[in-house]
Amino acid sequence: MRNHPIIVQKYGGVCLETPAKIRAVARSLADLHGRGHRVVAIVSAMGTTTDQLIRMAYQVSPAPNRRELDMLLTTGERISMSLMSMALSDLGVSAISFTGSQAGVMTDGSHSSARILDVRPIRVREELDRGRVVVLAGFQGVDPATREITTLGRGGSDTTAVAMAAALKAECCEIIKEVDGICSADPRIVPDAKALRRVDFASLSEMCFWGAKILHFRSVELAQSQDVPLVLKRWGGVGHGTEVMKEVAGMENGKVLAVNSMVRIEHVEIDSKDLNHGFEKFAQHLKQNSLSWPQLLASGFTAGKTSMTVASDSEWLDALLRTLERSEDLRKQREASSSVSLTCFGAVSSELPFRALQVLEHHGIVPDKYVLSPHSISLFVPLESREDSVKALHSLVQQT
Numbered sequence: 001m002r003n004h005p006i007i008v009q010k011y012g013g014v015c016l017e018t019p020a021k022i023r024a025v026a027r028s029l030a031d032l033h034g035r036g037h038r039v040v041a042i043v044s045a046m047g048t049t050t051d052q053l054i055r056m057a058y059q060v061s062p063a064p065n066r067r068e069l070d071m072l073l074t075t076g077e078r079i080s081m082s083l084m085s086m087a088l089s090d091l092g093v094s095a096i097s098f099t100g101s102q103a104g105v106m107t108d109g110s111h112s113s114a115r116i117l118d119v120r121p122i123r124v125r126e127e128l129d130r131g132r133v134v135v136l137a138g139f140q141g142v143d144p145a146t147r148e149i150t151t152l153g154r155g156g157s158d159t160t161a162v163a164m165a166a167a168l169k170a171e172c173c174e175i176i177k178e179v180d181g182i183c184s185a186d187p188r189i190v191p192d193a194k195a196l197r198r199v200d201f202a203s204l205s206e207m208c209f210w211g212a213k214i215l216h217f218r219s220v221e222l223a224q225s226q227d228v229p230l231v232l233k234r235w236g237g238v239g240h241g242t243e244v245m246k247e248v249a250g251m252e253n254g255k256v257l258a259v260n261s262m263v264r265i266e267h268v269e270i271d272s273k274d275l276n277h278g279f280e281k282f283a284q285h286l287k288q289n290s291l292s293w294p295q296l297l298a299s300g301f302t303a304g305k306t307s308m309t310v311a312s313d314s315e316w317l318d319a320l321l322r323t324l325e326r327s328e329d330l331r332k333q334r335e336a337s338s339s340v341s342l343t344c345f346g347a348v349s350s351e352l353p354f355r356a357l358q359v360l361e362h363h364g365i366v367p368d369k370y371v372l373s374p375h376s377i378s379l380f381v382p383l384e385s386r387e388d389s390v391k392a393l394h395s396l397v398q399q400t
């Protein structure tokens with residue numbers, strides 16, 4: 001088997017929702033293996049298991065210890081990996097499952113949003129060479145300095161898949177979805193959103209940074225830097241899927257490719273002398289409360305107060321708000337907002353922000369901030385206007 005091409009396939013929670021779906025995925029892996037590939041399957045937790053585990057943690061403790069929360073959440077992927085390996089064995093395919101640490105996924109120590117520092121897939125290679133299908137638990141690793149188990153953040157199995165594909169020099173990393181690849185909007189909000197056949201890394205990074213739930217943002221960065229061939233496919237081989245490319249041929253036409261959104265953004269205010277002092281206090285507060293850094297979207301200083309605009313998963317944001325209630329110098333500045341972002345192929349045209357504001361105004365939606373980057377424009381809107389904003393701005397997407 002040593003010279004057979006390696007394929008890494010990642011299956012998300014939706015594809016693994018039930019035992020029947022696990023058996024169906026096992027049949028597909030067995031088929032791939034039978035066609036002469038060395039197969040590594042990265043699995044997420046079944047269905048909404050991770051959400052259920054988080055709820056369970058909060059039923060036991062009002063402020064779960066972050067290390068123990070990681071210990072708990074990694075069990076979701078362990079269930080999937082062992083069941084998948086059993087299902088493969090029943091099909092007569094030799095298979096073995098590994099946790100993140102067994103597979104050599106080394107991370108830093110930041111619980112709930114650890115970063116991968118290195119991948120040493122010694123056991124994975126050995127088992128592939130023996131002809132086995134290797135099933136790996138996504139979303140987790142180990143900090144080699146402390147030997148603590150870590151998780152990579154919600155949706156992190158995509159990043160496990162890309163990191164493993166890079167370390168194994170896989171022929172391809174396929175992310176298997178229940179949607180037909182990357183669409184011009186979340187199909188749950190815009191049912192007639194079209195799948196993009198090809199997308200360049202720069203545009204995809206912008207989409208995922210600004211909330212496209214289709215891929216973990218860090219997996220895109222990693223695939224680009226490590227040169228990993230990345231494809232998104234619909235489960236069952238229906239549709240064309242999306243191929244992620246270094247560059248997509250075409251002129252810099254500023255065409256609007258997609259609209260994505262972030263559900264919840266929180267605004268924190270910190271009593272401080274200047275911006276630097278505000279950052280120091282925020283960092284100290286996070287450390288004292290064992291909270292990892294969130295995704296920082298904007299920051300500013302006026303009249304003795306630093307403002308921080310942050311996004312993360314809702315469990316982290318709730319944990320932050322609880323800690324603010326006990327703080328004297330840090331507080332919630334105002335109600336949470338959502339973001340809605342237009343991503344362009346090539347640079348954003350200078351009139352696009354104005355057109356976007358006009359479209360939203362026509363629907364009675366008034367954003368209170370916009371952020372520009374080379375390939376996207378993002379507007380902050382009230383939480384209750386998020387879905388209407390996505391639908392309205394989808395009219396600016398130029399479908400081909």
Ligand SMILES: Nc1ncnc2c1ncn2[C@@H]1O[C@H](COP(=O)(O)OP(=O)(O)O)[C@@H](O)[C@H]1O
Nearest residue numbers: 012013014177178182183185186188212213214
């Ligand atoms: N731009 C987008 N294109 C496609 N899907 C998107 C986009 N933005 C959000 N989504 C959502 O991301 C979800 C992720 O894919 P899915 O296969 O359902 O989940 P999993 O993360 O378990 O693999 C889809 O159900 C879809 O609703």
Ligand SMILES: N[C@@H](CC(=O)OP(=O)(O)O)C(=O)O
Nearest residue numbers: 012013044050154155156157
């Ligand atoms: N199970 C984890 C990790 C993950 O990647 O899930 P999915 O691939 O289903 O988005 C989560 O729910 O966040």
